[in-house]
Amino acid sequence: MFELLGTALVNVAQLKYLAPLFFGTLAGVVGGALPGVTITMTIIVVLPFTFGLDPLQGLAAMTGVYVGGSAGGLVTAVLLGIPGTPSAIATTFDGHPMAKKGEPGRAIWLGVWASFFGGLVGGAFLIFSTGPLAKFALEFGPWEFFALFVFALSMVAGLVESSLAKGLLSGGLGLIVTVLGNDPVMGQQRLTLGIPMLEGGIDFLPVLIGVFAFAQIMSEVERMGGAARLVDAVDRSLSLAVSHFKVIREILSRPLLLLWSSFIGLVIGVLPAIGGSAANMIAYDQAKKLSRHPQNFGSGIPEGIIASESSNNANVGGSLVTIMAFGIPGDAVTAVMLGALTIHGIQSGPLFILQNPQLAYGIFAAYLLAHPLMVLIIGLAARYMLRVVTVPKAALFPVVLVLCVIGAYALNNTMQNVYVLLAFGLLGYAMVKFGFPLAPFILGVILGDQIEINLIRAIMTDSDPWLFLTRPISGALIALSAASLAFAIWQHYRHRAKIARPAEADF
């Protein structure tokens, strides 16, 4: 393992791989810092650039985006009080007050170094657990895979606090997309609705790009009027100079906080489709609950920044484990990475690390090297990034849409995918307006075929349906699915009761 990792580190440190990794990390940091531009959108924009690269170059660039984006959000969170990405929301709570108290450099660098150390914890987990987890997944038969995918979908759908029915329905809509076109087992045509475009089925990448890009861009457009900017004005005279030794000592003198927050990030990363936005909030909440001075949180203390930033970068490691060991995207960003793998004819899942050890260890190496690059980029460019955030939306959005078109068209050089992009762009925007979550929908689109294939395989092997429950792993996963839905229902009623309580008090 260490020999493979060492070789991969030397390999990725060559200019051929280091250049895409650097530019990916730079794009991630800038995209992460831009309020209203998420890491998902950044990786969608970067995707077409990877088509002409070899698989490891492309995946190195994407890993860089993921790592850079997870840390980049802290720049605007600290300096402007506006989180660049949802994964930096909790950083705002203490980072911005600290910056306002005259310590912007300390706040930024606490975040950067906490991201660095959290990322390294995530890296250790990624390297040491992917192989054993993939080996464990090799024991799976179709019953277990079916149950695992159902569990992933039920977890994601159940996480929607506002409406469990909408979460499940959103996942169901994603599954419907995969039943249109052709039967993945026998290749028989079905439900084409007389539309020739549907005969070959629908690729998931244009769906993903359309849903996420349009949902986000149009949600911004509806609030626009004239020369809207991501951020209207910034103070460019800030000094971010700081003693790095002091800042690192400040972080490492709180080892339990760093490890616990990183652990939370990892666990949330491993669970499908939850992502850094939940990780940073939960880690912040935990840090506050476990602190001897919870009342100080929100006033600009280092603990709040360390908890939030270490968790969101450790989260990246967790998400990569899920995709590399099980073939299930941990979030929308890894879903795009899954698409990039598919484009290069590589199947993710339990066999990935065995069949492509150089690529798998290359991703580990890229992940590890992306962290010092992220520190370097933020160190050199944090102040200049504040100028980038004043870019007019009217200039940014058309360019992003052009890159989305290139990404969709270049998948198989047909206009069909561009039309799919538009159709699902409309659907994605409508889903947002009707309050449907997008994550279960995307997971449904990605896992739909695999759910069907494994269900049919299981029935073809043995028609006894009880096997789904009586086989230990499959039964446990089905039980977990039921438990996650039961938990979601309980959480939903608790949430409603919480909302109702103050209203009742008014009477």
Place this chain on the structure above:
Amino acid sequence: MSRDGIAGLAVLAASLALFALTLDLKDSPMVPVGPGFYPRIVLGLTAALSLGLVIADLLTRRTRGALPAAARQRLNYPLVAMSFGVFALYAVALPWLGFRIATFLFVGGSNALLDPPRGAKGWVRALVLALATAALTWLVFERWLSVLLPRGRWTDF
């Protein structure tokens, strides 16, 4: 009926219509279950869930009162509709005009739509953005990364 009820009805109608279509699918002699087996499970599930959403919406007690400030915010839906329209035109124009011309027109048009240029300087800025985007993306993708981009049937460009 609120948005939930309307969305539920739309999904229910689509699920039932597709479910009816699965009844025409013939079973294959090669596999114990036909191509309609799994779609029927999925569509049955979505039909049941959407029906649940409609019923829950009908049973929800409505309270009338002032909307919260966030909900009162006026949203620019005409601009969203026009933006989708411009993008649809771009998608239609791509195979006829080719990537470079269609992209130039799309970026220039979208930019002018989202932030109407004021004076000659504004128009020059929109033109430069459109030209730079079309030229740079073509150079980077087609020339450098060897990613093929749409050629125009009318322009062969």
